[in-house]
Amino acid sequence: xxxxxxxxxxxxxxGVNRHRLEDADGKQVGSVRNGTIRLYGxxxxxxxxxxxxxxxxxxxxxxAREFAGWPRYRPVLRRLRVLHDGAYDWIADGLKxxxxxxxxxxxxxxxxxxxxxxxxxxxxxxxxxxxxxxxxANVFEEYVRRRHDLANHLDDAVTSGSTDEIA
Numbered sequence: 314x315x316x317x318x319x320x321x322x323x324x325x326x327x328g329v330n331r332h333r334l335e336d337a338d339g340k341q342v343g344s345v346r347n348g349t350i351r352l353y354g355x356x357x358x359x360x361x362x363x364x365x366x367x368x369x370x371x372x373x374x375x376x377a378r379e380f381a382g383w384p385r386y387r388p389v390l391r392r393l394r395v396l397h398d399g400a401y402d403w404i405a406d407g408l409k410x411x412x413x414x415x416x417x418x419x420x421x422x423x424x425x426x427x428x429x430x431x432x433x434x435x436x437x438x439x440x441x442x443x444x445x446x447x448x449x450a451n452v453f454e455e456y457v458r459r460r461h462d463l464a465n466h467l468d469d470a471v472t473s474g475s476t477d478e479i480a
Contacts, residue, residue, distance in 0.1 A: 322450040324443055332443060334450045343450050348433045350446045352453045353417065355427035362393045364456050365404040365412040365429050371452045372431055375445040379437070404429065 322342065327333040334343035334352075343352040352368065355361045366388060377383045392406040395414055403410040412429040431449070433442055 322447055322454060324447055330439060332446070334446060336454060342454060343428075343446065345439075345442050345446045348435065348437065348442065349430050350433065350442060350449060351415070351428050351430040352450060353428045354453075354457050355429065357427070358395050358414065360460065361412075361414050361427045361429050362395070362404050363390075364453060365414075366390050366393060367456050368429065368431070368449050368453050369411045371449050372445055375441075375448055376434070376437070379441050379444075380434075 321337050323335045324345070325333045325335060327344070330347060332345040333341055334345070336342050342354060343350065345351075350372070352364070355364055369388065373383075373385055373387075377385055386409055388406040388409065388411060393404060393411070394406075396403050396405045396407075396410070398410075402414040404412045404414055412431050415428045415430055416426060417428045433445070437445075
């Protein structure tokens with residue numbers, strides 16, 4: 314469990330080689346399963362691209378800490394797009410796929426229609442996956458929280474007729 318103030322991401326066993334990631338309210342925000350880390354709660358492809366970039370940097374750093382020879386890779390945000398390889402939609406920059414883009418509506422009352430899924434290298438153990446997933450989920454939750462705060466701030470500014478304070 315990672316805690317920062319009242320914010321935390323818990324990892325709960327959900328079967329053999331399966332774990333569920335939950336926030337402090339008990340809402341499922343992701344999962345770890347069969348060498349993949351999946352994060353839920355995105356509203357658009359553009360939202361998924363930004364989140365994938367942020368979370369990829371966290372995963373890349375975690376893998377570099379675990380595996381001394383891990384080749385670091387820093388994608389360029391402006392080149393990231395959704396590409397289809399015949400089987401999956403990938404968020405990639407043309408050189409390296411970062412994450413799969415999945416359509417997974419969590420519930421009918423939610424705008425969250427997308428998830429991103431990171432495929433770990435085959436030599437990464439379950440322990441490495443769980444450790445990386447905790448850190449990644451924390452970064453992801455911070456991104457989602459800031460995205461919602463900015464959206465609320467924009468809504469308030471538009472409603473009041475003043476967008477001068479938004480920078």
